[in-house]
Amino acid sequence: MTIKEFAELAGVSIATVSRAFGGAGRISERTRKRLREEAEKVGYSPSFVARGLAGRRDTTVVLFYPELYLHEPDPFFSEIAQGVARAMPENQLFQLVPYFIQRERSVISCCEQIRDGRVSGAIIAAEGGRAADLANEAERNRIPYVIVGELTEFTANSVLYDAEQGAFLAGRHFRNTGRKRAAFVTGLHDAGKRAGFRRGFGGEVVEIEGGAGHSYGIRAFEIIRRQFPDTDCVMCANDVLAAGFLRGAAAAGVPVPDRISVIGCDDIASSGFHVPSISTVSLHPYRVGEAAVSMLERRFRCRTDVPSEIVPCDLLIRESSF
Amino acid sequence: MTIKEFAELAGVSIATVSRAFGGAGRISERTRKRLREEAEKVGYSPSFVARGLAGRRDTTVVLFYPELYLHEPDPFFSEIAQGVARAMPENQLFQLVPYFIQRERSVISCCEQIRDGRVSGAIIAAEGGRAADLANEAERNRIPYVIVGELTEFTANSVLYDAEQGAFLAGRHFRNTGRKRAAFVTGLHDAGKRAGFRRGFGGEVVEIEGGAGHSYGIRAFEIIRRQFPDTDCVMCANDVLAAGFLRGAAAAGVPVPDRISVIGCDDIASSGFHVPSISTVSLHPYRVGEAAVSMLERRFRCRTDVPSEIVPCDLLIRESSF
DNA sequence: TTGTAAGCGTTATCAT
DNA sequence: ATGATAACGCTTACAA
Numbered sequence: 001m002t003i004k005e006f007a008e009l010a011g012v013s014i015a016t017v018s019r020a021f022g023g024a025g026r027i028s029e030r031t032r033k034r035l036r037e038e039a040e041k042v043g044y045s046p047s048f049v050a051r052g053l054a055g056r057r058d059t060t061v062v063l064f065y066p067e068l069y070l071h072e073p074d075p076f077f078s079e080i081a082q083g084v085a086r087a088m089p090e091n092q093l094f095q096l097v098p099y100f101i102q103r104e105r106s107v108i109s110c111c112e113q114i115r116d117g118r119v120s121g122a123i124i125a126a127e128g129g130r131a132a133d134l135a136n137e138a139e140r141n142r143i144p145y146v147i148v149g150e151l152t153e154f155t156a157n158s159v160l161y162d163a164e165q166g167a168f169l170a171g172r173h174f175r176n177t178g179r180k181r182a183a184f185v186t187g188l189h190d191a192g193k194r195a196g197f198r199r200g201f202g203g204e205v206v207e208i209e210g211g212a213g214h215s216y217g218i219r220a221f222e223i224i225r226r227q228f229p230d231t232d233c234v235m236c237a238n239d240v241l242a243a244g245f246l247r248g249a250a251a252a253g254v255p256v257p258d259r260i261s262v263i264g265c266d267d268i269a270s271s272g273f274h275v276p277s278i279s280t281v282s283l284h285p286y287r288v289g290e291a292a293v294s295m296l297e298r299r300f301r302c303r304t305d306v307p308s309e310i311v312p313c314d315l316l317i318r319e320s321s322f
Numbered sequence: 323m324t325i326k327e328f329a330e331l332a333g334v335s336i337a338t339v340s341r342a343f344g345g346a347g348r349i350s351e352r353t354r355k356r357l358r359e360e361a362e363k364v365g366y367s368p369s370f371v372a373r374g375l376a377g378r379r380d381t382t383v384v385l386f387y388p389e390l391y392l393h394e395p396d397p398f399f400s401e402i403a404q405g406v407a408r409a410m411p412e413n414q415l416f417q418l419v420p421y422f423i424q425r426e427r428s429v430i431s432c433c434e435q436i437r438d439g440r441v442s443g444a445i446i447a448a449e450g451g452r453a454a455d456l457a458n459e460a461e462r463n464r465i466p467y468v469i470v471g472e473l474t475e476f477t478a479n480s481v482l483y484d485a486e487q488g489a490f491l492a493g494r495h496f497r498n499t500g501r502k503r504a505a506f507v508t509g510l511h512d513a514g515k516r517a518g519f520r521r522g523f524g525g526e527v528v529e530i531e532g533g534a535g536h537s538y539g540i541r542a543f544e545i546i547r548r549q550f551p552d553t554d555c556v557m558c559a560n561d562v563l564a565a566g567f568l569r570g571a572a573a574a575g576v577p578v579p580d581r582i583s584v585i586g587c588d589d590i591a592s593s594g595f596h597v598p599s600i601s602t603v604s605l606h607p608y609r610v611g612e613a614a615v616s617m618l619e620r621r622f623r624c625r626t627d628v629p630s631e632i633v634p635c636d637l638l639i640r641e642s643s644f
Numbered sequence: 645t646t647g648t649a650a651g652c653g654t655t656a657t658c659a660t
Numbered sequence: 661a662t663g664a665t666a667a668c669g670c671t672t673a674c675a676a
Contacts, residue, residue: 053372067404096419098418112370115367115369117371273569275597
């Protein structure tokens with residue numbers, strides 16, 4: 001049913017109908033109420049598409065987020081998405097659009113969606129660059145946006161986690177608990193974490209190439225066992241890697257944390273479910289998602305830039321270290 | 323840049339531009355190519371919104387999926403979403419829209435999006451009913467859709483997993499490996515699983531109230547230990563529950579699978595990472611997502627109903643049982 | 645093969 | 661407070 005049909009049916013002009021559904025147009029409260037009820041009854045609701053075309057772009061909030069891994073998804077961004085989805089107010093249309101960093105086309109089509117007016121506000125999650133393109137596009141189209149990412153990268157309109165600081169805490173913890181020989185299992189975007197861990201531990205740190213996914217964690221354990229057998233503490237760049245590492249240790253019968261202490265990073269839900277539960281640098285993905293929503297709402301109100309916000313990270317000591 | 327501006331710039335009419343970007347309109351291959359290149363250069367791309375309004379609704383494919391749990395997300399649907407996202411052809415706009423089954427408004431706004439023409443095709447994931455509303459709405463609006471769900475529920479246009487059959491396999495496995503006293507830890511939508519497990523095991527099955535999330539699994543273990551101490555095999559309605567159960571067992575020093583054998587359901591990625599790795603009824607969520615995409619594509623071509631498809635489930639015996 | 649013009653369902657700007 | 665009407669950017673007969 002279109003606005004025209006409905007207007008006829010209700011015995012008013014289409015302009016009046018439009019106002020009944022629009023924000024604070026000049027219309028009597030009585031008519032508005034009557035029309036809304038009528039619409040409910042006959043099943044009319046205004047078309048978002050037409051609305052978008054006609055100018056008002058208060059339609060949809062999207063979360064752009066990267067699909068990082070080829071075969072095994074890292075749940076980190078999923079958990080950010082959870083936080084965003086839950087915090088989104090009931091009356092907002094909300095959609096997630098994944099972009100694949102391997103597909104050039106994928107980022108482009110995200111930009112098209114912004115340019116197009118189908119997006120009234122965007123939350124842009126990223127690791128390692130790509131977000132800038134989307135943010136620029138949003139800027140150009142005067143669409144409020146919020147970036148979610150690592151501390152080093154963005155100055156304003158961002159919700160940031162300080163992974164470097166977190167890794168620092170992990171390194172220092174190992175140092176303080178008397179560990180002597182440290183290793184760091186690398187991930188995909190981990191420059192900050194690596195540096196922080198080094199700084200925190202203070203001594204020499206062996207770097208093991210990890211990568212994307214559980215199996216790389218297992219492999220990292222094997223490498224350490226063979227090439228650096230006296231390693232007694234390890235930080236992994238993310239929790240999935242840490243789970244793999246622990247699996248390797250369990251299979252080899254190496255006791256954790258007694259013989260080797262392990263700390264992961266991110267704090268995805270399953271790291272708490274693992275046996276032993278995985279000590280980790282919590283980036284609080286869920287909280288980050290929530291914070292992004294409330295920052296976006298602030299940007300909706302006052303159409304200006306807002307200062308970035310840091311969601312502090314915590315070192316969670318669970319069973320894989322002490 | 324609008325079509326008008328671009329048309330002027332390229333020295334043709336807007337109709338010609340439209341045809342250059344449309345499917346197989348009557349236009350010379352030469353002009354089409356020239357215009358496409360020109361557009362690339364000056365940064366013009368047609369507006370999806372306007373396109374949608376003007377009639378062609380080949381815009382966006384969405385995946386509607388439920389957020390089931392209040393506090394702890396179950397990754398099952400996330401993994402289906404992964405499969406869908408990966409299988410989606412490069413040139414299709416793809417979006418996820420979560421609906422919260424606790425929020426009445428949430429399903430309604432999904433319907434509005436369908437009614438609206440912003441959706442050209444839908445994949446509807448569901449457990450426990452709500453999908454029917456969305457499917458009806460899609461039907462009414464002549465939008466191709468595919469439902470993803472449990473075998474019992476839908477007849478056509480669906481990709482189905484046969485959880486009952488899977489649970490049957492699990493029950494039979496326990497029976498065949500000489501287990502005597504079985505328990506089933508319930509989830510949120512598990513009628514089929516429960517029945518299948520009973521049928522497969524053949525003997526008496528104690529039912530323990532599980533619920534939503536890891537902690538409920540731990541609690542289920544405690545209940546069994548106290549009230550049914552001679553239980554020697556357990557099926558949990560989902561893997562998150564199973565992880566919790568194993569955590570309880572580990573904490574209590576009960577050896578798995580020697581003393582008690584455990585099988586979960588779903589086959590989320592992390593169940594393979596657990597220590598011990600979790601035996602499970604694999605519903606192959608990733609594959610299910612892929613299958614949904616290819617079914618939707620078939621529906622795009624021939625605009626008719628297509629027969630449902632069952633993605634067979636497998637019993638994966640890992641370390642938590644033998 | 646290309647151009648002209650009438651929609652598509654809204655919002656926004658004038659009038660009234 | 662309400663009603664006419666011109667956009668919005670595109671698709672699609674119909675005409676040339």
